[in-house]
Amino acid sequence: MNPNQLRLYLVTDRPLSLGRDLLWVVREAVAGGATIVQLREKDIDTREFVELGRQLVEELRPMDVPLIINDRVDVALAVDADGVHIGQSDMPYADARRLLGPDKIIGLSVETMDELREANLLDVDYIAVSPVYSTATKTDTAPPFGLEGLREAAALTHHPSVAIGGMNLGTVADAMACGIDGVAVVSAICSAPEPRAAAAELRKLADANAKNV
Amino acid sequence: MNPNQLRLYLVTDRPLSLGRDLLWVVREAVAGGATIVQLREKDIDTREFVELGRQLVEELRPMDVPLIINDRVDVALAVDADGVHIGQSDMPYADARRLLGPDKIIGLSVETMDELREANLLDVDYIAVSPVYSTATKTDTAPPFGLEGLREAAALTHHPSVAIGGMNLGTVADAMACGIDGVAVVSAICSAPEPRAAAAELRKLADANAKNV
Numbered sequence: 001m002n003p004n005q006l007r008l009y010l011v012t013d014r015p016l017s018l019g020r021d022l023l024w025v026v027r028e029a030v031a032g033g034a035t036i037v038q039l040r041e042k043d044i045d046t047r048e049f050v051e052l053g054r055q056l057v058e059e060l061r062p063m064d065v066p067l068i069i070n071d072r073v074d075v076a077l078a079v080d081a082d083g084v085h086i087g088q089s090d091m092p093y094a095d096a097r098r099l100l101g102p103d104k105i106i107g108l109s110v111e112t113m114d115e116l117r118e119a120n121l122l123d124v125d126y127i128a129v130s131p132v133y134s135t136a137t138k139t140d141t142a143p144p145f146g147l148e149g150l151r152e153a154a155a156l157t158h159h160p161s162v163a164i165g166g167m168n169l170g171t172v173a174d175a176m177a178c179g180i181d182g183v184a185v186v187s188a189i190c191s192a193p194e195p196r197a198a199a200a201e202l203r204k205l206a207d208a209n210a211k212n213v
Numbered sequence: 214m215n216p217n218q219l220r221l222y223l224v225t226d227r228p229l230s231l232g233r234d235l236l237w238v239v240r241e242a243v244a245g246g247a248t249i250v251q252l253r254e255k256d257i258d259t260r261e262f263v264e265l266g267r268q269l270v271e272e273l274r275p276m277d278v279p280l281i282i283n284d285r286v287d288v289a290l291a292v293d294a295d296g297v298h299i300g301q302s303d304m305p306y307a308d309a310r311r312l313l314g315p316d317k318i319i320g321l322s323v324e325t326m327d328e329l330r331e332a333n334l335l336d337v338d339y340i341a342v343s344p345v346y347s348t349a350t351k352t353d354t355a356p357p358f359g360l361e362g363l364r365e366a367a368a369l370t371h372h373p374s375v376a377i378g379g380m381n382l383g384t385v386a387d388a389m390a391c392g393i394d395g396v397a398v399v400s401a402i403c404s405a406p407e408p409r410a411a412a413a414e415l416r417k418l419a420d421a422n423a424k425n426v
Contacts, residue, residue, distance in 0.1 A: 045302035046284055071259055074287035078308040089258035095291040 001105055001125045003160035005066060006182030007210065008203045010034040011164070013137065014041070016190045023055055029189045030065050032199025035182070038085050038107075040070035053079035066105060073099050083107065083125065088115060093122050109164075111142035113152065120158045128184055129153045131165020132175055137186045141165065147174055154179035172202055176209035214318055214338045216373035218279060219395030220423065221416045223247040224377070227254070229403040236268055242402045243278050245412025248395070251298050251320075253283035266292035279318060286312050296320065296338065301328060306335050322377075324355035326365065333371045341397055342366045344378020345388055348400075354378065360387055367392035385415055389422035 010029045017025050026037055039056055041049050053069060057079050060067050066082035069075050071090045076083065083105025086096055096106055105125045110116040119127050131141045132150050145153060150163055163175045164184035172183050183206055192198030223242045230238050239250055252269055254262050266282060270292050273280045279295035282288050284303045289296065296318025299309055309319055318338045323329040332340050344354045345363050358366060363376055376388045377397035385396050396419055405411030 046299075046304045047302045050304055050308060072287060074285060074290070074304065074312060077287070077312050078304060086259075089260045091259045091263055091287065091291060095263060099287060099290050 001066075001160065003126075003181040004210075005035050006126055006160055006162045007035045007206050008033055008199065009036045009038065009162050009164075009182050009184035010189055010199070011038045011040050011070075011184055011186045013186050013190045016137065016187050018191060022052065023059060025190055025195050026056060027059065028194075028196035029199045030060065030063060032189075032196035033203030034065070034189065034199050035203075036066045036068065038068040038070055038184075039081075040085075046072075046075065049075050050078050053081055057081060068105060068107060076100065076104070085109070085128070093124060097123065107162075110153070113149075113156065116153055116157055120156070124159055126160040126162060126181070127157055128162050128164050129157075129180070130163075132163045133166025133171065135166050135187075137165075147178060150175060150180065151178040167202075169198075169201055169205065172205040173209045176206055179211060181211070182206060214279075214373065216339075216394040217423075218248050219339055219373055219375045220248045220419050221246055221412065222249045222251065222375050222377075222395050222397035223402055223412070224251045224253050224283075224397055224399045226399050226403045229400050231404060235265065236272060238403055238408050239269060240272065241407075241409035242412045243273065243276060245402075245409035246416030247278070247402070247412050248416075249279045249281065251281040251283055251397075252294075253298075259285075259288065262288050263291050266294055270294060281318060281320060289313065289317070298322070298341070306337060310336065320375075323366070326362075326369065329366055329370055333369070337372055339373040339375060339394070340370055341375050341377050342370075342393070343376075345376045346379025346384065348379045360391060363388060363393065364391040380415075382411075382414055382418065385418040386422045389419050392424060394424070395419060 053075050056067050068083045068085050069081045070085050073096050085107040087109040107126045108119050108124045109128045109130045110119050131144050133144050160181045162182040162184045163180050167183040167185045168188040189195050189198050266288050269280050281296045281298050282294045283298050286309050298320040300322040320339045321337045322341045322343045323332050344357050346357050373394045375395040375397045376393050380396040380398045381401040402408050402411050
């Protein structure tokens with residue numbers, strides 16, 4: 001995939017969206033500058049997951065914004081999403097690739113340098129270095145990479161990379177300066193009073209500190 | 214599918230298995246006479262679900278006992294299971310069939326006569342009439358069918374059918390006499406002191422009261 005598509009990566013979170021409609025939050029985020037969207041749903045019926053995914057594909061495809069489904073390869077296949085994002089306890093990469101075929105995007109979370117090195121042996125489309133900082137959004141994460149770890153990760157990986165965990169207006173510039181391709185945000189957009197404005201500011205910061213500007 | 218394969222349908226439940234290894238419980242149940250096995254896991258990482266599924270396929274395929282995966286079409290595809298079982302809030306039947314192809318088994322739970330009639334319009338391989346009685350195993354179910362409802366369901370459906378919900382040594386004979394093809398059990402095997410002996414007794418009762426004996 002084009003690494004620039006990772007520049008501002010929105011990960012959805014309905015509980016963090018202040019009761020606002022998910023489609024509205026996504027629409028606003030993309031209008032503000034989000035370049036890729038991951039639908040992440042942890043406690044949802046498969047039927048509702050499929051319905052949401054289908055609505056998002058319909059919304060995002062005309063704008064050339066890829067939709068990535070968290071974990072659920074079946075949902076991605078059912079709605080013809082652009083790919084999946086898998087963690088280390090999700091479906092093994094080889095199985096996901098076999099089911100999705102060569103053309104779909106597969107992103108992989110790495111929580112340690114060892115996992116990052118293993119990811120270098122896989123044909124994943126991008127990695128998410130997770131977490132850069134500890135956050136309240138995900139409480140089951142590994143020790144944070146910090147900026148030094150993120151720099152090391154960006155230097156070691158063979159793949160396009162995004163940073164996740166504590167990415168917000170105060171942290172995006174330093175993170176991008178580590179040499180990654182983009183930042184993944186959850187609450188900085190989902191919980192923002194104005195998701196569109198928040199996305200625009202985050203995008204500006206990410207662009208200004210990107211490698212190839 | 215051959216309706217006789219539904220005769221004694223084991224639905225796994227690790228929390229109800231008294232701390233015993235799931236593979237052992239399944240092996241014992243099949244040795245006792247279970248004719249089909251559904252792997253049902255609600256709170257499990259996808260990776261572990263795939264690993265369990267793969268172990269069960271390896272175990273059951275040589276014995277010609279079909280393995281059905283609950284809800285997760287991706288897990289079924291990854292491990293090449295024999296099919297999936299879907300409920301009314303899981304992936305829609307049409308999507309599941311498209312992803313699995315014409316040869317895999319797709320079973321569907323119906324909780325009302327209306328759902329049963331709708332299922333008659335689908336090319337599902339079997340239906341599960343759920344629940345016959347209220348149970349502690351599933352607390353989110355619709356009002357129970359009871360024996361009268363089960364008889365009506367068996368008469369109305371165009372598909373092979375199993376009954377689920379409160380099926381045990383005391384209820385199997387009456388349920389089978391309603392004209393269904395098999396009984397699905399959870400705790401009557403998973404929580405039995407001797408799953409093999411329990412399966413053997415249940416199977417005997419189910420066979421003795423089956424339509425075509």
